[in-house]
Amino acid sequence: MLVDAHNRTIRDLRISLTDRCNFRCFYCLPHGEPSWAKKEKLLTFEELEYIAAIFVSLGIEKIRLTGGEPLIRRDVPVLVEKLSRLKPSLTDIALTTNGYDFARHAEALKNAGLDRVTFSLDSLRPERFREITGVDGLDRVLDSIGIAHRLGFRPIKVNAVIVRGRNDDEVVDFARFAIDHDLSFRFIEYMPLDSGHDWSRDMVVSGREIRDAIDKEIPLTLKNTSRGSSTSWKYRFADGLPGEIGIIAPVTEMFCGACSRIRLTADGQIRTCLFSTEEHDLRGVLRSGASTAKIVEFIKAAVLKKEPSHRINDPDFVQPERTMSFIGG
Ligand code: SAM
Ligand code: SF4
Numbered sequence: 001m002l003v004d005a006h007n008r009t010i011r012d013l014r015i016s017l018t019d020r021c022n023f024r025c026f027y028c029l030p031h032g033e034p035s036w037a038k039k040e041k042l043l044t045f046e047e048l049e050y051i052a053a054i055f056v057s058l059g060i061e062k063i064r065l066t067g068g069e070p071l072i073r074r075d076v077p078v079l080v081e082k083l084s085r086l087k088p089s090l091t092d093i094a095l096t097t098n099g100y101d102f103a104r105h106a107e108a109l110k111n112a113g114l115d116r117v118t119f120s121l122d123s124l125r126p127e128r129f130r131e132i133t134g135v136d137g138l139d140r141v142l143d144s145i146g147i148a149h150r151l152g153f154r155p156i157k158v159n160a161v162i163v164r165g166r167n168d169d170e171v172v173d174f175a176r177f178a179i180d181h182d183l184s185f186r187f188i189e190y191m192p193l194d195s196g197h198d199w200s201r202d203m204v205v206s207g208r209e210i211r212d213a214i215d216k217e218i219p220l221t222l223k224n225t226s227r228g229s230s231t232s233w234k235y236r237f238a239d240g241l242p243g244e245i246g247i248i249a250p251v252t253e254m255f256c257g258a259c260s261r262i263r264l265t266a267d268g269q270i271r272t273c274l275f276s277t278e279e280h281d282l283r284g285v286l287r288s289g290a291s292t293a294k295i296v297e298f299i300k301a302a303v304l305k306k307e308p309s310h311r312i313n314d315p316d317f318v319q320p321e322r323t324m325s326f327i328g329g
Helices: 045-057 076-084 102-112 126-133 138-150 168-181 207-217 282-287 292-304
Strands: 012-016 062-066 092-097 116-120 156-162 184-189 220-222 232-237 244-248 261-264 269-271
Touching: 012 045, 045 076, 045 282, 045 292, 062 076, 076 092, 076 102, 102 116, 102 138, 116 138, 126 138, 138 156, 138 168, 156 168, 168 184, 168 207, 168 244, 184 207, 207 220, 207 232, 207 244, 269 282, 282 292
Parallel strands: 012 062, 012 261, 062 092, 092 116, 116 156, 156 184, 184 244
Antiparallel strands: 220 232, 232 244, 261 269
């Protein structure tokens, strides 16, 4: 078991497959060409399979593949197939994607054993979608969501980062979209993880504000009375309509006390928190030819250093150097 110094059991591993992305969401990546990790630094699928097996032997139950845009990496279904061999100890393999390339991999991913998919979608208006992501791709993302539905991925989650003045006028439209497509639509508060370091508190639309705006138009009923290790408050639509919404409010309603997550960056660094300022070089240990026992020791030591909480709301908060796309959101 992986237990940290604050008695939290770590059960979820997020693996970033690449720091690269075909989008340039303004709250995540800079415009232009960022300095990507060199290819030889990325963990290979064989390395990931080996490390994932160790993590699962230590009690990891869920693995989420993310990035950057994970589907930029070639042959992701091959990796999913390798990870599937870790079931049933591994209970869940999920993917977070911007959806642009999902359609052409969807069937192979399903056949390889992918259990769940989460899409990111920050606007339902084509022009605004382009402004936010830098890509004219709304239709492709909507198609991908439809395909995920048809292939039987359930639940399908869709994430939107709500930023004041950019897309906060769409929250009710997003809720209607959740009803029309029977989705779990999750609203995420904007976090200081943008490459431009432009984040400011007044750009954050609080979870409460989002919930109230929806509730006014479409009454909501709270589904979970505690968040447990989940990051979101879940609501169903009071009139028995399909779909649900989730509110993820890391800035205004911190949930670190129940965090069960750990992250592995594409270049093989363990990050114990999104907001860590320290990383643990698992790639270095692995490539030094260390034994499995040494790797286990290294992972356990890293977990013991997991931060008690993020410090976004502290006056001396320092934004981590690496942004979401590099950390693996
Ligand atoms: N490229 C994939 C995607 O966009 O779904 C996976 C990686 S992305 C970094 C994972 C999630 O992080 C996305 O849902 C994205 O909206 C979210 N994200 C990125 N930057 C963020 C920020 N500054 N605040 C809150 N969420 C952020
Ligand atoms: Fe790419 Fe996802 Fe970051 Fe957008 S949020 S730039 S899609 S990694």
